[in-house]
Amino acid sequence: MDIYVYFNPISRPILDFLILLFLASSCLNNSSVVVESCMEEERRALLSFKQDLSDPSGKLSSWAGHECCQWTGISCNNRTGHVAMVDLRNTYPYTTGDYQWNTTEYLQSFLGGKLINPSLLGLKHLSYLDLSSNDFQGIHIPKFIGELTSLRYLNFSSTQSLNSVVGEIPSSLGNLSNLNYLDLSLYNYSLSSKNLNWLSHLSSLKYLNLRGVNLSSTGVSWLHEVNMLPSLLELHLSSCKIGGNQLPLSMPTINFTSLLVLDMSGNSINFSYPKWMFNLTSLTKVDLSGNSFSGPFLDEFVRLKSLEHLDLQSVGLKGQFPKFSGNLCRLKSLSLASNQIDGGIEEFLSGFSNCSFNRMESLDLDGCGLVGKLPSSLGMLRSLQHLQLSNNSFWGSIPEFIISNLSSSLKTLDLYDNIFNGSIPQSLGKLSQLLRLDLSYNSWEGNLTEAHFINLTKLESFAVSTTQHVPIIFNLIDYEWIPPFKLHRIVMHNCRVGPGFPIWLQSQTKLVLVSLENTGLSGAIPEEWLFKISSHILWLDLSSNQISGKLPFRFNSFQNLRSIILSHNQFDGTIPSSICSIQSLYELILNNNQLSGEFPKEWSLWSRIAIVDVSNNNMSGNIPSSMGIPSSLYMLKTDNNHFSGEIPSALQNCSFLERLYLGGNKFTGSIPSWIGSKVSTITVLQLQSNSLSGHIPHHLCSLPFLHILDLSHNRFSGTIPNCLNKLTSLIHSSYWHLIGFIDIEVTTVTVKGRVSEYLEKNVWFLTIIDFSHNDLEGEIPEEISSLVGLATLNLSINQLSGNIPSRIGNLRLLETFDLSQNQLSGQIPQSLASLTFLSHLNLSCNKLTGRIPSGNQLQTLDDSSIYEGNPSLCGFPLSKCPEDGDHMHEPHEDEADDEKLGLYTSAVLGFIIGFWSVCGTLILKKSWRYAYFQFFYHIKEKVALAIALKVARLEARQ
The missing domain is CATH 1.20.5 (Single alpha-helices involved in coiled-coils or other helix-helix interfaces)
Structure with missing residues (x-):
């Protein structure tokens, strides 16, 4: 799992400049006259403002006494004593860039509330107001903000998916004529604006960020309003739902020619580039990713002689690389990521051949569909720091010329998911500035040695894996070798790192992400190494190795760990209760080990746990619910253990529960009523191979997203509910509800008569109802024919009677259909022959009669055992039916x-x-001869008439 921090290399200096401008204008630095205390009126205004805020972390605990200029987040004008700055932005580190994530601190870091008190109007000299990245529970931006006419800086943005502010942007913001900086960026379209008429009044505006604000209703007026801002330096309108009809191709005049940064990524613009854009001759950065632009963009853009940064990610560009002129030498950053570009990159690189000195620092060609070997001409980009070529079809090896020319500059080399083959060149060890190296998902062969890392003293992130059956081997001459780097992130799959836990790995004590899947690690995990990384590690994946022994007992030292993946190893013993002290834990995957004993009762301490998988172990006892089950649970997998008792009622508090795997245990009792009544989010319900009893309850029909329902091998009785047609996810052939973030584990299902394993991320594409091996009786309800999205229907080994539903052919996606070993009677419906995907059919051991339907897919199912045990059935592939002839055998x-x-x-x-x-x-009797020939004459006339009528009818039809 990659977690990145993004810093804007262009806008950061501009932001610093704006803040410096504010500080200077507010006289917050040195002054000959210093006022030590704030105004009493303004102090009371701040205290009234505080009363309507929630402050779980006590951030505003310093707001007491009379010296309000010394309160947290408050700055005053040193000359006048008036409050000039209120800076209450949430600065908690949301990403791993600071390596300080703590769930408890994160949840308490927000200021919040349902009201922003208008007492702020008492701060008449307020120039700076920042309430960003807090949680105001979906309030509207107060209209009174427009009365703070001294404001130069206003920030209501949110870096997380929070309901910070919602609704229409108030037009009163147009009164802030002194505003230099306005940031209302969000991530969830909770803000909107029907028009931006108010914007044109902000003539001093230099920075505008409306990311995630819905501007779909503004028409083309948004551009005309922006064009009235002559001082604008940065414009960020990414993900604003701007459509193609909202971007004029031409404009009579361009006023915002000072613009340095233009970001319109993630919109729905799908035609040629507007010509007015090429008149913005001061641009240094352009980001139009996530659109579908077409036309000669690059040919035009090389005319922008000051261009330093160009990002065309996901713009839908097609065709070959355009030929650049010498102006390409001025580019600093170029991204064409997620486009489909035919051919290679040599023609593109030829644009640099005439450069006496090129400035290119970042080149991103991720997911462009590029094929071929890497050209040595990449080495011409001697200033290149970041090279991303992932998700293409590059093959061969890495040219030595590239490595030697970039040895003193390259910081990022990303070759993820290509078809590079052969050995990994040892010369990579010359890239002394390298911070991030990703060689994973290629076809590498051979060994990695100390020489590959000899000069990589700054390396922080390393990923390598091979798609070959033979793993890459770490062939280290010195077992005691200590690498020259301290990694923060290591990802190695299908490599040979073990046996044991080598010294070089134990020397990496700054790890935040560890993923060592199928690397030959064996023995016990070194406790000392785990303790050294415990304070900052977020992700620990040691799956598919030969690690043995007990699970570590010092889990209470892991305060930031989110994912523990230790599946497919040889751990034994019990799960230590100390694991429940990791309150930040999101994912616990321990399946396919030899664990025993009961599940820890303290798991209610997990406040954010979403995935628990202890399947395929030897665990027993009840699922503990006396202390409560975490309400955040999304998936619970306990299948193939020895758990007993009833399905715990505490699961009804899990309002996000979607996947429940309890099969292969010893559970008893009936299906609880809360499934479907209180929890309706379940998509997968597997209860097979237990000792459950009672009727199949009707409240299961209240699960609109259910697509796998497996109740097989139990003791259910009664009839099949006739409300199954309410399972709406099975009456459509499109699947849209899945969150789809689980892709590392498998689930076991019975499909086409055999047990199969599927990756969790692919489970949604399975649609299954399996009621087999129970004591169900009565008829198969006709409503089952409405489940047109169903792929597997297994009702075998029950006591079902009556006919097969006549409209069973409506299940057009059905692949597996098993009704064997019941007491069904009547004929097989002819509609069964219309099932074109059917590949596994079993109707044996019933009381079916009549002719077997023929045609289409049924003709390929020529196994007579499909129908055996039905003495009154006939037709292919059984014996002929009586009406087909007297001979019943050859x-x-x-x-x-x-x-x-x-x-x-x-x-x-x-x-x-x-x-x-x-x-x-x-010959002997003349009278007979006369009658005989007279008879044939009449017969001839009748036959001739019949033929004539037949011909006439055929001609009439034509």
């Missing part, structure tokens, strides 16, 4: 020869006797 070869001889003899004798009996009489 005769033996000798019998056939005797029958043929008798037939020929009888025919000859019959011909002789018949011929002379008739012809002899006609």
Whole structure:
């Protein structure tokens, strides 16, 4: 799992400049006159403002006494003593860039409240107001903010998916004529604006960020209003739902020619580039990613002689790389990521051949569909710091010329998911400035040695894996080798790092993310190494190794750990209760080990746990619920253990529960009523191979997202509910509800008559109802024919009676259909022959009668065992039906020869006797001869008339 921090290399200096401008204008630095205390009126205004805020972390605890200029987040003008700055932005580090994530601190870091008190109007000299990245529980931006006419800086943005502010942006903001900086950026479209008429009044505005604000209703007026801002330096309108009809191709005049940064990424613009954009000759950065622009953008853009940064990620660019002119030498950053570009990159790189000195620092060609070897001409970009070529089809090796020319500059080399082959060059060890190296998901072969890392003293992130069956081997000459780097992130899959836990790995004590899957690690995990990384590690994946022994007991030292993945190893013993002290834990995956004992009762301490998987172990006892089950639970997998008791009622508090796997245990009792009544989010319900009893409850039909329902191998009785047609996810063939973030583990299902394993991320594409091996009776409800999205239906080994539903052919996606070993009667519906995907069918051991339907897919299912045990069935692939002829079986070869001889003899004798009996009489009696020929004359006339009528009808149809 990659977690990145993004810093804008262009806008940061501009932001610093704006803040410096504010500080200077507010006289917050040195002054000959210093006022030590704030105004009493303003102090009371701040205290009134505080009363309506929630402050779980006590951030505003210093707001007491009379010296309000010394309160947290408050700055005053040193000359006048008036409050000039209120800076209450939430500065908690949301990403791993600071390596300080703590769930408790994170949840308490927000200021909040349902009201921003208008007492702020008492701060008449307020120039700076920042309430960003807090949680104001979906309030509207107060209209009174427009009365703070001294404001130069206003920030209501949110860096997280919080309901900070919602609704329409108040037009009163247009009164802030002194405003230099306005940031209302969000991530969830909770803000909108029907028009931006108010914007044109902000003539001093230098920075505008409306990311995630819905501007779909503004038409083309948004651009005309922006065009009235002559001082604007940065414009950020990413993910604003701006459509193609909202971007004029031309404009009579351009006023905001000072613009340095233009960001319109993530919109829905799908036609040629507007010509007015090329008149913005001061631009240094352009980001139009996530659109579908077309046309000669690059040919035009090289005319912007000051261009330093260009980002075309996901713009839908097609065709070959355009040929650049010498102006390409001025580019600092170029991203064409997530486009489909035909051909190679050599023509593009030829644009640098005439550069005496190029400035290119970042080149991103991620996911461009590029094919071929890497050209050595990449080495011309001697200033290149970041090279991202992931998700393409580059093959061969890495040219030595590139490595030697970039050895003193390259910081990022990302070759993830290509088809590079051969050995990894040792010369990579020359890249002395390298911070991030990703060689994973290629076809590498051979060894990695100390020489590959000899000069990588700054390396922080390393990823390598091979798609070959033979793993990459860490062939270290010195077992005691200590690398020259301290990694923060290590990802190695299908490599040979073990046996044991090598010294070089134990020397990495600053790790935040560890993913060592199928690396040959064995023995016990070194406790000392775990303790050294425990304070900052977020992700620990040691799956598919031969690690043995007990699980570590010092889990209480892991305060920031979110994911523990230790599946497919040889751990034994019990799960220590100390693991429940990791309150930040989001994912616990311990399946396919040899764990025993009960599940820790203290798991209610997990406040954010979403995934718990202890399947395929030897655990027993009840699922503990006396202390409560975490309400954040999304998936619970306990299948194939020895758990017993009833399904715990405490699960009804899990309002996010979607996947519940309890199969292969010893659970008893009935299906609880809260499934479907209180928890309706379940998509997968697997309760197979237990000792559950009672009727299949109707409240299961209240699960609109359910697509796997497996109740097989239990003791259920009664009838099949006739409300199954309310399972709305099974009456459509499109699947849209899945969150889809689980891709590392598998789930076991019975499909096409055999047990199969599927990756969790692919489970949504399975649609299954399995009620087999129970004591169900009565008829199959006709409503089941409405489940047109169903792929597997197994009702075998029950006591079902009556007919097969006549409209079963409506299940057009059905692949597996098993009704064997019941008491079904009547004929097989002809509609069954219309199932074109059917590949596994079993109707054996029933009381079915009549002819087996023929046609389409059924003709390929020629196994007679499909229908055996139904004595009154006939037709392919069984014996012929009586109406098809008297002979119900094919005769033996000798019998056939005797029958043929008798037939020929009888025919000859019959011909002789018949011929002379008739012809002899006609010769002797004249009256018979006359009647005979008169009869054939009439027959001839009737046959001629019939033929004429038939021909006439055929001609009429044509």
